[in-house]
Amino acid sequence: MLTASEAPPGVHRLLLVEDDTDLADMLTEVLTDEGYLVDVAPDGQRGLHLGLTRPYDVMVIDRLLPALDGLNLLTRLRSRAVGARALMLTALGTVDDRVAGLDAGADDYLIKPFELDELTARIRALCRRASDGAETLPIGAGRLDLNLRDVLLPDGARISLSAREFELLHLLAVRPRAVHSRPELRRRVFGEAAATSIVDTYVYYLRRKLGRAAVRTVHGLGYRLGEL
Structure with a gap:
């Protein structure tokens, strides 16, 4: 089975950082069926390692993570010039929380619970933006x-x-x-x-x-x- 870092040309590579095992498994199945090659990190430290060592088009990052939370993870990735598009998932829905996520470097923000159709549509949009000028x-x-x-x-x-x-x-x-x-x-x-x-x-x-x-x-x- 190919990992996201081994994606052939034209196939989008996606990093999912999510500590909820059931949700991560479900999203991985859905996104794989959509044609993505997905790597999964169960905590922020593993997400940081993968984000720094493998190329991705889009990162889907949970806001509340063990070891290293989503905001700190994304801030560290951006400080190391990781330019992959980032979608932040969170149960925190206040304006301040959304602003904090965007200021940390997120391109989009989706509040839990969410519809799968909306999630996949937002990821497709981020992939288009990545293809149009992420270089x-x-x-x-x-x-x-x-x-x-x-x-x-x-x-x-x-x-x-x-x-x-x-x-x-x-x-x-x-x-x-x-x-x-x-x-x-x-x-x-x-x-x-x-x-x-x-x-x-x-x-x-x-x-x-x-x-x-x-x-x-x-x-x-x-x-x-x-x-x-």
């Missing part, structure tokens, strides 16, 4: 290439990035209108042990390579994506 993210007239981990300038030139430069620019490019504080960027890209000033250092590196307009300073608040 790059826009930076003004330029593009951030998620596979090559470099920047394609408007004139066709390519600029290579270090691992940390890529992670910082990717975090900004995923939510281009959002303003990110220095402490948030430090935590999500460099870890709690780093000094907050390391964010300014890497913004300087990006601007030196891509031009000053690539990252915008929002005085008193932090940084946001600029343009090339």
Whole structure:
């Protein structure tokens, strides 16, 4: 039996992170019948390992998970430049909960209990979005290439990035209108042990390579994506 990481061309690869065994088994059967190749993780730590080591088109992640909850799992995956589309499943239906999920990097949010037809329709929509442009993210007239981990300038030139430069620019490019504080960027890209000033250092590196307009300073608040 093929795993999602062994999917042939044209077959969508899906990661399901769900600790409810009965629900996970049922969803795996339904999604397999729909033509997906599915890997299942019963907790957040296993989901993190699979998400970092295998390629997926879509991730379906439960909000409340043992070992590592869904928000922290998705935040860690996004901080490591995992660009797969993400659908968050949750029994928590308040506006604040939905905002928290979207801010963590979710592309869509579905509240339990849900209809299977709605779930599969949302996954199909995410797969279409993945096929339409998951390989790059826009930076003004330029593009951030998620596979090559470099920047394609408007004139066709390519600029290579270090691992940390890529992670910082990717975090900004995923939510281009959002303003990110220095402490948030430090935590999500460099870890709690780093000094907050390391964010300014890497913004300087990006601007030196891509031009000053690539990252915008929002005085008193932090940084946001600029343009090339």
